[in-house]
Amino acid sequence: MKLIRTLLVLIGASVPMLAVPAWARLTTMSCADCHALPTLQLTAMGLEFQRNGARLDPTSVDAARQRLDTYASITVDASAQAVKGTKPATQMAQPDFQVVSGGALSDRFSYTLMYHFNTGATPADGMEEAFIQYNLPISKAAFLQIRGGQVNPEILRDFGLGAGSVLGAPLVLSTAVSGTSPFTLDAAGRGVDVKLNWSRLELAAGVLDTLTPTTDATGAPVSGPSPTNHKDTYASALYRFDEHASGVALFRLDGQNPVLDPANPGQPLFTDNFYRNGILARFIRDGWRIMGAYFDGQHQVDVSGLTSKNAGYFALCDLNFAPAIGMFGRYDYVRPDKGDATKDQAMKTVGLNGMAFSSGNAGGRWTVQASRTTYKDGITPNNDQLTADLIVAF
Numbered sequence: 257m258k259l260i261r262t263l264l265v266l267i268g269a270s271v272p273m274l275a276v277p278a279w280a281r282l283t284t285m286s287c288a289d290c291h292a293l294p295t296l297q298l299t300a301m302g303l304e305f306q307r308n309g310a311r312l313d314p315t316s317v318d319a320a321r322q323r324l325d326t327y328a329s330i331t332v333d334a335s336a337q338a339v340k341g342t343k344p345a346t347q348m349a350q351p352d353f354q355v356v357s358g359g360a361l362s363d364r365f366s367y368t369l370m371y372h373f374n375t376g377a378t379p380a381d382g383m384e385e386a387f388i389q390y391n392l393p394i395s396k397a398a399f400l401q402i403r404g405g406q407v408n409p410e411i412l413r414d415f416g417l418g419a420g421s422v423l424g425a426p427l428v429l430s431t432a433v434s435g436t437s438p439f440t441l442d443a444a445g446r447g448v449d450v451k452l453n454w455s456r457l458e459l460a461a462g463v464l465d466t467l468t469p470t471t472d473a474t475g476a477p478v479s480g481p482s483p484t485n486h487k488d489t490y491a492s493a494l495y496r497f498d499e500h501a502s503g504v505a506l507f508r509l510d511g512q513n514p515v516l517d518p519a520n521p522g523q524p525l526f527t528d529n530f531y532r533n534g535i536l537a538r539f540i541r542d543g544w545r546i547m548g549a550y551f552d553g554q555h556q557v558d559v560s561g562l563t564s565k566n567a568g569y570f571a572l573c574d575l576n577f578a579p580a581i582g583m584f585g586r587y588d589y590v591r592p593d594k595g596d597a598t599k600d601q602a603m604k605t606v607g608l609n610g611m612a613f614s615s616g617n618a619g620g621r622w623t624v625q626a627s628r629t630t631y632k633d634g635i636t637p638n639n640d641q642l643t644a645d646l647i648v649a650f
Contacts, residue, residue, distance in 0.1 A: 276356050277618055277649055279305070282326035283312060287614055288579070294609040294621055295574040295582045296420025297545045300501040303414065307401065307453055309366030309389040310358035314399050314453075317360040328357035331649040335423075340640035350374060354384075356649075364391050385444060398454035406446050409462065411492040411505055415536040415549055416442075421574040421584035423625055423645055427603055428551050428568030433592040436515050437528050437555040439466060445488060456503075458494040463487050466511060486512035486527070500540040507534035507551075530555035544575045565594040574609075582609045584625075600632040618650035 280287055283305075287293065290302030298306065308314040333352040338345055352375060358368035370384040387405030394400060416426050424430075429441040449462025466488045488511035496503040509532045517525040532553040539546045548571040557564050568590035576582040588603040607625025614620075622645065629639040 276329045277615075278326050278329040278356070279310060279359070281323075281617070282321055282359065287619055291420070292543065292545070292576045293579040293582070293614070294611045295545075295576055295584055296609070296621065297540065297574060297576075298414070298420075298501075300499060300540075303501050306414075307410075307458075309360065309391060309401070310368060311360045311366055314391040314401075315393045316363050322360065327359050328355060329649050330355055331647055333645065333647040335643060335645040337644075338642045341637060365389070366391070383444070394452075394454075398452065401451040401453055402448070403451075404448045406444050407449060407462070407464070408442070408444050409449065409490050409492060409507070409509075410451065410460065411458075411494060411507055411536065412441055415505065415538060415547060416570070421582070421609055421623075422572065422586050422605055422607070423623055423643055424605075426549070426570035426572075426586070427588040427590045427601060428549065428570055431568070431590050431592065431601070433553070433555055433564070433566045434557070436557070437513060437530060439511055439513055439530060439555075441509070441532060441551070447487070449490075456496040458496075459492075461489070461491045463489050486514065488512070500542075502539045503537070505534075505536040507536065508532070513555075526556065526559045526561075528556040543577075545573070547572045567591045567594060579611045579614065583607065584609065598633040601629060602632075603627055603629040612646065612648075618648065620646065620648040622646045 277287075279290075283289075290299055290305055291297065292299060305312065311317065331352075331354045333354070335349040335352075337347060337349065353373040355369065355371050355373070357370075358366065360366050366389040367387065368389065369386045371386070372382040372384060375382045383406055385406055385408060387403045387407045390402045392400040392402065412429065416429050425442045432438045432440050443466050445462075445464025445466040447462060447464035449460060449464070451458055451460035464487065488509060490507070490509040492505060492507045494503050494505040511530050513528040513530065514524045515526050515528055517523045530553060532551055534549055534551040536549040537547070548569065550567070550569040552565065552567040554563050554565050556562070568588070570586060570588045572584065572586040574582060574584035584605075584607055586603075586605045588601075588605075590601050591597070592599045592601075605625055605627040607623060609621060609623050612620035612622050624642075624644050626642050627640070629641075631638075
């Protein structure tokens with residue numbers, strides 16, 4: 257079961273984003289204009305294209321360029337993994353099929369859809385993002401970006417969830433702090449957010465129903481809709497200080513999670529009012545990138561109102577020697593409970609990326625990575641993994 261869970265997390269929840277051939281066909285640009293190859297970090301042009309709503313200009317569209325094959329691409333991801341100490345020691349993951357679609361609907365409206373066909377227990381689990389975007393021009397240097405649907409805060413995608421080199425999201429974004437507080441920063445939400453894009457400054461705020469499971473006081477998940485009308489709110493600020501889109505950012509999220517009474521099914525025992533604060537930074541150059549983030553937070557532990565603080569961070573570096581070969585390394589550390597160091601986890605990941613092929617109509621990238629997760633409880637053995645991955649998009 258440990259191997260299966262790991263494969264689902266690495267392969268299903270965080271399939272690496274390959275450059276989208278449909279958008280290369282739309283813009284007549286190469287993949288290398290928006291991505292540093294082969295680690296696939298977004299360039300300043302790629303970040304701007306994403307910010308605009310999968311389009312070059314945020315408030316106008318050339319209808320002659322819009323064809324059916326410029327709106328959608330399909331990716332196929334195949335992966336195999338070896339985990340030390342498990343039987344079988346190696347296992348192929350179920351291939352992941354994903355549709356990535358998006359672009360301009362009119363001068364100001366765009367859409368984005370990212371869906372995995374064979375991820376999760378229900379069809380809804382495959383939805384990564386699906387939203388409509390409206391761009392309202394304010395001046396030549398500024399526009400307001402309004403998104404509605406199933407979204408991730410864009411700041412988290414740019415600084416971790418969408419980091420293309422490493423397989424799997426950073427632990428601080430993907431690890432729940434306890435059974436009764438299952439929220440993770442990589443969980444998508446359904447709602448609305450607004451972002452001001454003004455020269456090198458980005459200011460965002462949103463109201464979301466975060467898609468995290470409801471639990472009871474024992475930490476057991478409870479099926480059915482949440483019995484409370486809770487909403488999560490977030491705000492972020494990013495300043496890009498050079499033409500490569502290097503920058504620093506601040507993030508804040510406040511949320512509520514109902515914890516149900518196991519003795520009275522469907523009845524809230526208490527509401528976990530939690531928060532997360534983050535500071536994020538990246539330094540980008542043509543052939544390399546350094547990126548990292550630190551988060552801390554607090555959640556309610558029980559009905560008495562006792563609270564617990566948590567923290568974590570990651571640091572990532574990737575290098576592109578040539579389109580044929582690149583390398584990366586990431587270090588993760590999480591403290592689910594600052595008062596109990598035995599719950600801490602650390603992970604070291606290193607690996608290589610390479611472009612198998614690349615053209616205007618299709619592309620393929622391979623990744624080989626090794627990781628070691630250590631647990632500070634003195635009981636759980638190290639989790640050593642070796643993963644080989646090939647993702648093809650067309």
